[in-house]
Amino acid sequence: MLVTSDIGKLKKVVVHRPGEELEYLTPKYLEELLFDEIPWLERAREEHDKFVQIMRNEGVEVLYITDLMTEVLEKKPELRESFIIDHLDLSHIANPTTRETVFHYLMEKDSKAIVETLIRGLKKDYVQTLKKNKSLGDLTKYNFPFYLAPLPSMYFTRDQGVTIGSHFIVGSMFNDTRKRETLFIKYILEHHEAFKGLEKGVDIEIPPGLEGGDVILISENTVIIGLSERTTVQAIETVAQTILVDKKLVKEIIVVQIPPKRAYMHLDTVFTMVDYDKFLMYPGIKDRIFTYILTPGKNGVVQAKSEKSLKNCLERSLNRKINIIYSGEDDPIIAAREQWGDSTNTLAISPGKVLVYNRNTVTNKQLRKEGIETLEFEGSELVRGRGGPRCMSMPISREKI
Structure with missing residues (x-):
């Protein structure tokens, strides 16, 4: 098994079908359990089943954490x-x-x-x-x-772990409410055949938090890590030492700091890769991000260098011109509304083909104009947990590009 980019043809993915944990949500404990609204379980399951069926129709092997x-x-x-x-x-x-x-x-x-x-x-x-x-x-x-406590965020499997090459890194959840989620993945990684071939990416404990929604692998040499509301400097530094210096899994890490806001708690709620040379970004952050590069330095340490332009970083790393598509046609009102509905949280099935919620009509139309095929499904209940197709998927195998 191997994952060397966020857009290689998806072969195997881990998901969780929403369960009765959503019915244990009450208004009194919504904030504590990291929800803004209470999803309707029956409809959320129907939507999730459609999400899974689309992936299976595309030849993806879908595995359920509970199974x-x-x-x-x-x-x-x-x-x-x-x-x-x-x-x-x-x-x-x-x-x-x-x-x-x-x-x-x-x-x-x-x-x-x-x-x-x-x-x-x-x-x-x-x-x-x-x-x-x-x-x-x-x-x-x-x-x-x-x-x-119930684990209502369990269906956002992306955050629980990430595959880089042939190594799997178990997430380190920032919020106490989600820490138990990774226990399932730790046991499956060590004891189930489905994860056979994946090695542990980090052997030491990662400080809180490093969550998969902040990790985007753009090539076999470069990974982007978001410094966000839920991923910390301490965790990034720990992972960087391992994957850059100790195990040499990648050659560089592009750290992208975004405003630490609930509306975009992870990098992939405002930025995703959709094709070899195309990225989708929420325009509300384009002038509010700070970028720096981590690379192996002398004497086994990691060195950091600030960068003025994320686009320049991406073009240098990928060795090609890239196009950043701004969601909502770069209209501040439309883009903000659709970002709240996870318009930028796309899941690439293959280069130029992405899974998206059908509710984000302007952004989806814009993607198609840019040559991106959109596989749409209903997500009116699923989105109440503040997550989209990428959040709900943990790829453990993709074709190399």
Whole structure:
């Protein structure tokens, strides 16, 4: 398996079909769980199924995280205990008796139920044994209602990890709410045949956070990393030392700093690669980004150099003239409206062919004028989680270009 660019023909991808975790969202906890609205699960699933069907129609092998993790636990039942403990370690259950009860409650379930429960979330009133303790029962009415919080962002699999060449880097989530998501990927990477052939890209712990939505591989030599609301300087420096110096996975990293705003929490919500020489950008950031280059320096250290123009960086790295297409026809009102609907969050199926939400009519029309084929699908419910086709996909194999 290999990924050397963001546009090579997509061969294998990992996704998560939205589940009951979305039905555990309530207005009171939306901000804490990183959502702005509550999606309608039934329709979100229909939209996601269409998204998957389009990829399959294009010859892409689509794998579901829930299936992969369930298969790991079924083939290696001895991992059930450590998998549950890893989740409990991130659950903030302070009382040891409560933690032990929750542990045994989960251990009694079969592999599929364990996976589904850990993603859906574990409400306090589901653990019947704890209800015998009246004081705990009374407290659950007033406190956070979960022992294990739901993972509603699970369907944004892009952030959980990224493949660079034949190496896989597990994401380091910035927000505490999403940290448990990467546990599934860590176990699948180590124990499932689907990831066979991928090596660990970083052997040391990455500081919070480095999320896949900020990583764009433009060629086998160059990767772009966004410095954003959810990816930090410390994490970038750690990864740069490994992939530039220690393992030499790429020759340079283009760091693109964007304004740290909720509206565009990752680089790929404002900028994506759509063809050999074409990139799509939200015009609202074109004069608000700062770019610098990281390369291997002397004595095994990484050196940094600031750059005035992202376009010049891209042309030099790709050794060709490039065209930056500004979404919404560069109209500030249209572009802002459609960026909120993830118009710039495209997923390349192959060079010049991208998956997009059909709601962004102006940007999609503009892409077609520029020679880009658009594969459109409905995303009115999926977009409520603030993510698009690229966010919902984790490529682990693409054809080399």
